[in-house]
Amino acid sequence: MSRYEFRSPRLFVDADLAAGAQVALDRDQSNYLGNVLRLAAGAPVLAFNGRDGEWRAVVGGRKRPEQLEIAAQTRPQDRLPDVTYAFAPLKHARLDYMAQKAVEMGAGRLQPVLTQHTQVHRLNTERMRANVIEAAEQCGILSLAGVEEPLALERWLASRMESGRLLVFCDEDAEVADPVAALQGAKPAAAQGIDLLVGPEGGFSGGERDLLLRQPSILRLALGPRIMRADTAAVAALALVQAVLGDWGH
Numbered sequence: 001m002s003r004y005e006f007r008s009p010r011l012f013v014d015a016d017l018a019a020g021a022q023v024a025l026d027r028d029q030s031n032y033l034g035n036v037l038r039l040a041a042g043a044p045v046l047a048f049n050g051r052d053g054e055w056r057a058v059v060g061g062r063k064r065p066e067q068l069e070i071a072a073q074t075r076p077q078d079r080l081p082d083v084t085y086a087f088a089p090l091k092h093a094r095l096d097y098m099a100q101k102a103v104e105m106g107a108g109r110l111q112p113v114l115t116q117h118t119q120v121h122r123l124n125t126e127r128m129r130a131n132v133i134e135a136a137e138q139c140g141i142l143s144l145a146g147v148e149e150p151l152a153l154e155r156w157l158a159s160r161m162e163s164g165r166l167l168v169f170c171d172e173d174a175e176v177a178d179p180v181a182a183l184q185g186a187k188p189a190a191a192q193g194i195d196l197l198v199g200p201e202g203g204f205s206g207g208e209r210d211l212l213l214r215q216p217s218i219l220r221l222a223l224g225p226r227i228m229r230a231d232t233a234a235v236a237a238l239a240l241v242q243a244v245l246g247d248w249g250h
Contacts, residue, residue: 008046016049017052041065053142055070057070085234088198089118091119091120096127096131101231104139110148168195168219180243184244189217196241221240
């Protein structure tokens with residue numbers, strides 16, 4: 001038997017979930033269930049809120065879906081690994097893709113950082129949060145990644161200086177070597193958490209690179225002999241980090 005139920009639609013709700021509770025649907029949720037999925041009263045839905053696990057529910061309402069009637073828990077709440085994905089923002093479609101894939105890869109937080117060569121300096125964090133929710137709904141994910149407000153690279157580095165967290169810096173100028181072996185060697189340093197940084201497609205400036213290389217507990221990570229687009233590098237780097245230091249191995 002599969003560990004996940006994929007036949008019933010999943011819906012993120014912000015209300016507390018418990019057996020016997022009724023959760024009112026907002027206009028968009030009602031439209032999605034009633035007009036897009038064509039669900040009527042009594043149809044099964046899986047509900048989650050990022051706090052109380054996943055629950056089996058049924059659609060309630062007369063002429064259109066108005067609420068969810070919560071029945072029983074299907075899965076308890078889990079916890080995301082302590083991995084922050086820090087990135088220079090991209091243009092709309094590629095930023096949407098990157099946010100969704102970071103969620104699927106299990107990132108715990110998304111931290112936009114603004115650099116000298118960042119393509120986009122105005123960021124719609126609400127749109128990013130919507131992408132986080134959509135990816136979680138579609139992929140059976142229970143915990144929602146946090147979306148932080150953008151910070152200048154210098155401010156973000158200063159804020160994490162005393163944290164003891166490992167900084168994995170995807171550096172196209174690093175010597176090409178076995179990335180798995182490099183990450184395995186960094187396991188002791190990852191005990192306080194991991195910050196994974198992918199820069200802009202124009203690369204970091206000389207001053208930014210110098211600042212990065214002065215960070216404590218840093219690992220320069222090469223992603224192979226080819227230069228990747230930033231959204232591709234996000235998927236590759238998160239897969240490596242999760243497989244070696246994250247929750248893919250246990």
